[in-house]
Amino acid sequence: MRKVPPLFLAAATTVLIFLMALVSASAQWRPVKTGILFGISGIALVEHSLDEMGCPPATCFVIVHDNKKEGDGRIAILSVQGQNSLNYLPLQWPDGEEWPIDLEAIALVPGTEDSAFMAVTSLGRVYYFTLDSTGTIQLRQIFSLPNLPDNTNLEGFDLHLIDGKLLGVWGHRGSPDDSGVLYWGWFDWNRYQISGQGSAVITVPWPQEDVRHISDIKISNAGILYITSSRDPGDDGPFDSAVYAAGLFSMKGDQVEFRPASSLVPLYRVNGHKIEALEFLPGLSGGQILGADDENQGSSIYLKR
Template sequence: MPRFLKLIVNIVILGALLFCTQRVWAQDWRPVRGGIPFGISGIAFIEKQSNSLDFLIVHDNKKPNQGRLAIIRIKAKNQPEYFALNWPSKTELPNDLEALTSIPGTKNTSYIALSSLGKAYYIKLESDKKTISVIKEFSLPAFPQGSNFEAFSLQDIDGKLVAVWAHRGEAEQPATIYWGLLDLTKYQIILTSSANLKVPFPYGNVRHISDIKVDPAGVVFISAASDPGDDGPFQSAVYIAGSLGFRNNKILFKQNLQLVPLYRSEYHKIEGIELVPGAKGGLIVGTDDENFGSSVYIMGGE
């Protein structure tokens, strides 16, 4: 076989293999909705049924005619179903919601959404799963001017409601993780302390923390993402940032100084993560891929 013909054959075979690889890779990720208004900037678990998982998601929209909340339902290997939720008409629309967490002890009926400017919204998902009510609006403790928050999580640790939130950081500027205790009777977070953090991957236009979640043992999971523009290319990774625990009745954060990527993506901008226990659970990630819309992927799921 002539050398040139052999080269052509090799290119064809390689192209076919790459195409198959892309198809397999694409099947792992499930598209949710297309377009910038449907990016997922935060995600929280609602319930698990026999063959499906339901999640509440927030969008970082700013215009009046754009959605802020939705429910997605994941059934088996099917593409997620999307159900838009209306923000209560008598309450001012939030601007740039970037994080979402369930409130421990409420059986996944109550949540707190956080805007990039540090405004928190205590919301309740009604039993019909079609409407929400806003219980209270409040703010994070005082923070430096120019902060941009993309992460917020609550967890019951040793019987106390621990709050963790983060300024995302960018490029050479590190992210800042804050932690403290939330008093829901006063709608007040008492700040304990903070720490700076930079991830080894992605590079370049990196936001060192794009979301955060804490498990009942106090393990702190984060995502990081690279955002060079509305058309990408995007990169993301998931890490364990450290752990939270009490010592002498004070909540302490033990930071992981050697961050290991648990997962990385060369194609998506992960902005939402959630922990789902059980045999069909795992760590679910949601993306805000700008012009390419949103997708979800379950690490460790079926």
């Protein structure tokens, strides 16, 4: 295994310092909705203002729910302003369109002029859609991720612009007896398909019991891959989670390369919540938002700028 370069380690150390500050900060986990139908299984930043919804950019997020029955909620807007203002607004799935089953992740499509997203199910079905200023979902394309084994259960997906090309990255969650697996490939704008380019095994040291090695993924602008991992013994918990800096995506010649971290050490641990959603916050101060799917206990977020 190749060692991660010092630049990556320095960046990870900076994040570690930030997250240690996060642990001791006054901000707390904030309830969003109660009940098993409202767990947050993925989250993505809204970059463009949804004016008619009173949703300015950088304060609103699109979240997905992993519901399976037609008619139950799939996608919602979560508006967060300061430590006291929190608003949940469910969105209607387009009439006559294929209903997604078990949405587990969502990613902002970078480099577009509108609010465009890709939401992904546990079996690798991808729903490419945009939101207009009223929050109406416009479904643009549906396709499937390539070459997935029969036992696949995806829980993480993200998109990353690198050298002007759009890289898709997705993760099989794994279990105590099954390693997590990270996959990546290039998105073809003409065919609306992703072609697989590589994969890597991911096994985290904590949580140890009832582990899902990958419960979400996000890639920073610098190409650093962050993953969340969780303990999930069932709908009533108890739940635990961790955040890791797992490696680095970069170009080597005309090929994309993933360099895994030389060791996985939790940057942040949390007891009592099953983190399934991670997103970065923009601006000079930066930060991140974590979303939990605590099954029967509902959903909550942890936000720190």
